[in-house]
Amino acid sequence: MIHMSTTHGHAVAAVVLAVAGLVLVALTPLAAGIPWAAPCDGNTTGNYTSNSVYAANLRAVAAALLTNVSATPALFATAASGASPNKVYALGQCRGDQDATACRDCIAAAFGNAPRLCPEKKAAAVFYDVCQIGFSDRDFLASTVNSPDQEVQFINAQNVSADIAARFNATAYQLFHAMADYVASSSTISSSPKRFVTAAVGFDDATYPKIYGVASCTPDLTSGQCRGCLAEAIDEYSQEFPHNAKGARITGMRCALRYEVYPFYNGTSMLQLPGTQAGVFDFFTTLVFSSFGLSVEKNNSKGELNVFAGKKSETGKILAIVLPTVIAVVAIIAMLLCFWRRTKSKRSPSSASHMEEIESIESLLIDLSTLRLATDNFSKKNKLGEGGFGEVYKGALPNSQQIAVKRLSQNSRQGIGELKNELALIAKLQHKNLVRLVGVCLQEEEKLLVYEYMPNTSLDTFLFDTNKRKQLDWSKRFNIIKGIARGLQYLHEDSQLKIIHRDLKASNVLLDADMNPKISDFGLARLFGGDQSQDTTNRVVGTYGYMAPEYALRGQYSLKSDIYSFGVLILEILTGMRNSDTYNSDQPVDLPSLIWEHWTMKAVMEMIDPYLRNDYSSQEDIFRCVHIGLSCVQEDPVDRPNISVISVMLDSSTIPSQDPARPAFYVEMSGNFGSGLYSESCPRVEPTTASMVMSPNELSITDPEPR
The missing domain is CATH 3.30.430.20 (Gnk2 domain, C-X8-C-X2-C motif)
Known part of the structure; x- marks a missing residue:
């Protein structure tokens, strides 16, 4: 049926x-x-x-x-x-x-x-x-x-039994993804004109020893297009199909997937996948017991291993339970000792720090199958958002901990080695105003970062929404500004490392259940060592409106680059407007310049979010934050305050006596560089070695390079 x-x-x-x-x-x-x-x-x-x-x-x-x-x-x-x-x-x-x-x-x-x-x-x-x-x-x-x-x-209307449904589903997903990777791989494309594979995966069950599958794409698709089509089909399967059916197929004009509990294709399987962990464990258990002269017999009806010393007895069944556990523990200890000896013999004083970093990453590794189950195989219903880096999905680990899984784009040029170095950096950052990294997965060409889940998502979802913005009264906004400053101060000054975020913006500030801010997305972060104060890159990446002018034009970045971004963010929090929203044909000017104009005319309250204007008790704090924001977006990095100075100004009534000068020249949305409203005219500067790679509005390009 x-x-x-x-x-x-x-x-x-x-x-x-x-x-x-x-x-x-x-x-x-x-x-x-x-x-x-x-x-x-x-x-x-x-x-x-x-x-x-x-x-x-x-x-x-x-x-x-x-x-x-x-x-x-x-x-x-x-x-x-x-x-x-x-x-x-x-x-x-x-x-x-x-x-x-x-x-x-x-x-x-x-x-x-x-x-x-x-x-x-x-x-x-x-x-x-x-x-x-x-x-x-x-x-x-x-x-x-x-x-x-x-x-x-x-789908096949018949289902597998409930006691094996979870393993069966996980094995089916393993089969789907293995086939999709095989069909879309460059080696398959170069070796055969057919974009097609037959496959079988071992399943540790007497009734269904194997699951069989077929996947295909039309040969005119590129490798990436083929994988994308099959990924969409797998996503449809996760959303629409019951996860215990004995067979299923999704077939269209461009790609197709199918699995059954019986072989339904001609010839042998082109792709043979290993059995489940239980099946592998049975093999090694049999091998070890045989070396001691013990007999091993599998009860096919229950899938149990019985061990006998001559005659079948209850003692043998007890051994089957106790001895495999002991042997497994001993084997794990032996492998760990072997690994430790090898790494110790190869380790030198100069590599000790590097090994510590790698070991810190190894402790964060999460299996891909765990994350697929946690996110229902990255289903659309669990999708939280999307940016230049890829997509983010909500999930829950087996211990019920809620997580946010960032799935880095497949076409990112960031390699595994560089990503590990970046993760080793993030793993060392522990602060209440930084999003905590829970784990990482680097399997089957997937690059997945697992973070703690923030139920109120990102700041931009509240700040730039007319209705949700009402929930952000001044006390919440002021707390968000101060929380971001504390997180930035930790990165710049208080941690053992000196880190430049390089992509601070509203969408990269997440809010927990109590609306406390946490800085996220360290894909573009850079580490400074010792007395280093700035560096230059010939590949500029970031988000329009938040990049400091010296970085956008010349690729020069420093701690003051983050200060500029923070200044723009403060002004957005005060006004409820995106910096990019102030650009139009009638008023080609950025938000900092517009606010500075009203500041000089003593009419800055006209620019403040209408939901805050009637809170007269907070006007002094609002004026102070406007002053701080304008000070942060000065054209010369030397004129921008350090984050520690900003924190002092936020926590007290201290404010500089000197008014801020006009803001830095702005970057138009077309990518042209022009003068600010009150700045002297300057010619457009064309980058020479710099490759201008920027993303409009709120989508940042996360394609970092290792230092």
Whole structure:
């Protein structure tokens, strides 16, 4: 019994009608079998008539694919015929384990049955087990993912037993991701024209010793596009399918995934995955006991190992429980001692510090399978946000601790070695106003950072939302400003390290349950040693509106670069406006310059958030924060105060007697560098060696380079 599930309502109805039609209409048995799905998208694209231009174009692409699909080594071809609005786009593909003859028969059957399954529909797809075709008057060939109207999801209505469901689900995910990685790998692309794999993974269960799978992409997709399509399919599986079904498949025009508890493809598995940990443990247990002259027998009905010394007895069963545990502990201790001896013999005084850093990272490692289960395989429903670095997902560890998992983009050029160095840096930072790093995962080309979960998300979600901003009264905003200052002071002066954040902004300030701020995202952070005060990079990364001018123009960054960003952030907190929002054709000026203009005219309260203006008791603190903010955005870094001075001013009524000068020249949203409202005109400076890589608005590019 097969049950169908799809996220697309119109596709559901179409497939149900099509499958019902298979029962009512007697189809001629073919070597290809019977089509298992045929979604028809007539509701949106309409119908055609048998003697129309569209029908003639459809016959033309059908004839072309009938020849071309089976004639190509990849068993794949596309075709297009005619001109709009009667142009027809079509695609045909056979499963990679088929030969040319079987492929041709299947494609012929698919086009032969399409008019019967989807009568005169301009858009349709026909899926057999071993081939598929699709056609439409819409250019679906330009898409790199499965189109909703040409994708179908099927599951086996029978489930595995509840006691193995969790392990079964985890193993199925392991199979899916292994197949997806294999199909999308560059080595697969270079070695075979087919983007296809058959696979089997060992499952420690007597009833289901293995789980079998197939994955494929159309060969015209790049490696990244193929992996992206399969990742989307896996995500759909995690959201739409019950996680204990004996079989499931997601099939579309661009990629497909399927698993079953029985072999359903021709030939042997191209990819053999190791069994579960229990199966590996059984092997070593048997090996060790045999060396002591003991007999080992597995109870296939229960999956237990029984150990006997001659005769089967209860003592043997006790040994089966106690001895494996003892042996496992001894083996672990032996491996640790061996590892310690090797590292000790290789370690030199100069490498001791480096080894300590690596060991601190090893203690933070979290298994990929744990994070997949924690986030429901990075499902969309758990997605918290997205930036230039990648995506962030909410999750919960087995101990119920809530976490936020940052999934770094696959195309980031940051290597594993550089990432470990960065993590070793972050792991040493412990402060109540810095987000705590819980762990890290570096498996299967994934780079995942696990942080403590902040229930109120980021500051920008409150500050720049008209309704949510009402929740930020002055006491909360003042507490946020002071908390950010404390966190920044720890980074700059109080920790054992001297760290420049380089990407301080509202979206990188997270809020806990009590609205206390915590600085996050150290992807661009840089470490200064000794008396070092500044450095220069020839690759500028960051966020428009927050970057200090000397950094944006010349790649020079220092502790004062963070002070500039903090000044912009203070002014945003006071006004409830993004710095970027003040740029427009009528008023091409940045927020600091606009506030400074009102400051000089003694009208700065006009720029303050309306929700704060009526709180007369706080006006003195507000004026002090405006003064501090303007002092932080001075053009010359020397004129900007140190963070310790800022903290003193925030914690007391101390304020400089001298008014701040005009702010630094601003960076227009187009990326052009111009003068501020009251600054002297200066020519545009074109970077020479610097590669200007900046992200608009609130999306920062996290692509750091090692020092």
